[in-house]
Amino acid sequence: MIKETVFKSFDTPADLEAKLADKIAQQLQDAVDTRGKASLVVSGGSTPLKLFKLLSQKLVDWSDVYITLADERWVNADEQDSNERLVREHLLQNRAASAKFRGLKNMFASPEAGCDMTSESLANFPRPFDVVVLGMGTDGHTCSWFPCSAELDNALTTKDLCAAVNPTTAPHARITLSKDAILNSRQIYLHLVGEPKLTVYHQALENDDVTQMPIRAVLAQRKTPVDVFYSA
Numbered sequence: 001m002i003k004e005t006v007f008k009s010f011d012t013p014a015d016l017e018a019k020l021a022d023k024i025a026q027q028l029q030d031a032v033d034t035r036g037k038a039s040l041v042v043s044g045g046s047t048p049l050k051l052f053k054l055l056s057q058k059l060v061d062w063s064d065v066y067i068t069l070a071d072e073r074w075v076n077a078d079e080q081d082s083n084e085r086l087v088r089e090h091l092l093q094n095r096a097a098s099a100k101f102r103g104l105k106n107m108f109a110s111p112e113a114g115c116d117m118t119s120e121s122l123a124n125f126p127r128p129f130d131v132v133v134l135g136m137g138t139d140g141h142t143c144s145w146f147p148c149s150a151e152l153d154n155a156l157t158t159k160d161l162c163a164a165v166n167p168t169t170a171p172h173a174r175i176t177l178s179k180d181a182i183l184n185s186r187q188i189y190l191h192l193v194g195e196p197k198l199t200v201y202h203q204a205l206e207n208d209d210v211t212q213m214p215i216r217a218v219l220a221q222r223k224t225p226v227d228v229f230y231s232a
């Protein structure tokens with residue numbers, strides 16, 4: 001059994017988003033005030049869109065904030081399934097338009113070929129990352145650590161910043177930050193909306209077999225604080 005750390009339950013997704021946006025904005029500004037710059041890693045998917053909008057309106061010294069993604073589908077940034085597109089359209093707006101964003105996709109033909117260049121492009125990011133916001137799929141994946149993929153072990157064990165992943169249960173080849181990179185953070189938030197995800201989260205707490213549910217790699221460690229923000 002994995003011991004739960006911080007679990008915060010909200011009546012509505014809007015309540016959750018308001019609180020989480022406040023916390024993230026405060027932590028980013030504290031980082032800028034303390035160290036001169038801050039870093040934020042966000043996830044794609046459908047859950048964080050309203051959070052992105054709220055965050056984009058916050059008073060933060062955004063020009064000192066470096067933003068990247070936890071994972072990306074290997075598609076061009078103008079395509080429907082691109083996480084970069086989501087970030088550009090929903091987060092890098094309003095006050096946050098001046099943030100320094102680096103996407104994970106580059107011009108190489110595959111994530112395997114492009115991985116090293118992506119890692120190099122993130123070399124000037126403040127690390128440990130100040131804030132990481134993760135989502136979770138109902139198969140227990142987070143980032144692009146898919147239980148179905150042959151590359152899962154590499155993504156969870158490499159010391160490299162990035163790893164290539166080819167999921168068999170989800171579209172597109174992917175590039176993902178590694179477990180080592182994600183856990184080298186000051187604060188991780190796990191953003192969960194909907195009862196099916198609460199059920200999966202409780203299943204994830206049952207044991208620490210990361211090959212079945214890779215989200216356990218985040219939940220079972222004690223190096224980096226993980227706060228779960230949940231709303232039905």
Ligand SMILES: O=C(O)[C@H](O)[C@@H](O)[C@H](O)[C@H](O)COP(=O)(O)O
Pocket residue numbers: 043044045046047048070071072073083134135136137141142143144
């Ligand atoms: O690119 C992605 O798909 C992600 O970054 C992924 O890890 C996501 O966070 C979960 O799959 C949850 O996705 P939803 O928010 O769409 O449920």
